[in-house]
């Protein structure tokens with residue numbers, strides 16, 4: 001059973017249990033109780049500890065949101081927007097966040113002249129739009145899973161890049177000199193296995209922030225940004 005489905009089922013169970021335990025309590029007390037009950041069980045039911053925090057806060061946040069008395073259509077619009085931006089993350093477990101200028105500057109230093117670069121999980125095209133201006137020698141490609149970021153990238157980049165919509169894990173990664181990835185810890189092991197089959201000698205993988213478990217990088221570049229992020233680089237020789 002997927003983690004989001006576990007989340008929904010556990011929340012429902014905790015809310016019902018809180019109603020049953022405290023039938024006469026105020027709704028806020030019931031929400032706090034439901035959150036605490038869910039948080040305790042979350043430790044066993046989920047794969048990561050941070051689910052406990054989400055479970056604890058969620059029922060209280062719902063009560064707070066209802067108290068705001070916002071028209072229902074606002075929630076509908078917010079839901080649709082979240083869905084088109086983040087629904088892919090339910091499957092891929094990689095949400096959208098963007099490379100910053102510091103990381104892009106360091107990335108550029110590690111792209112050879114006239115390279116063919118592919119951004120896997122290209123988001124809204126931030127990386128390619130920046131490289132289009134700063135590195136006109138580079139042949140740019142990107143692939144993005146989620147529809148809305150892909151559409152924004154499409155409008156933003158025009159013909160400046162090969163801009164694909166789909167699953168990077170289904171694309172042959174063989175025709176590129178540089179593969180740039182800013183994903184999450186989740187897909188890195190699978191990405192490495194895929195590269196073993198497909199990448200060409202002379203090419204390199206540059207991963208922003210996320211290492212590959214058990215595979216030491218050939219280079220680590222420190223990005224001087226607020227979170228002290230790193231670029232991990234592997235060369236295929």
Ligand SMILES: C[S@@+](CC[C@H](N)C(=O)[O-])C[C@H]1O[C@@H](n2cnc3c(N)ncnc32)[C@H](O)[C@@H]1O
Nearest residue numbers: 092094097098099121122123144145167168182
């Ligand atoms: C952290 S964002 C990075 C965006 C952009 N590369 C940047 O650095 O600004 C990761 C993006 O990868 C996308 N993504 C995750 N898994 C993917 C996959 N298997 N194929 C294509 N895109 C994927 C997500 O939808 C998300 O937009």
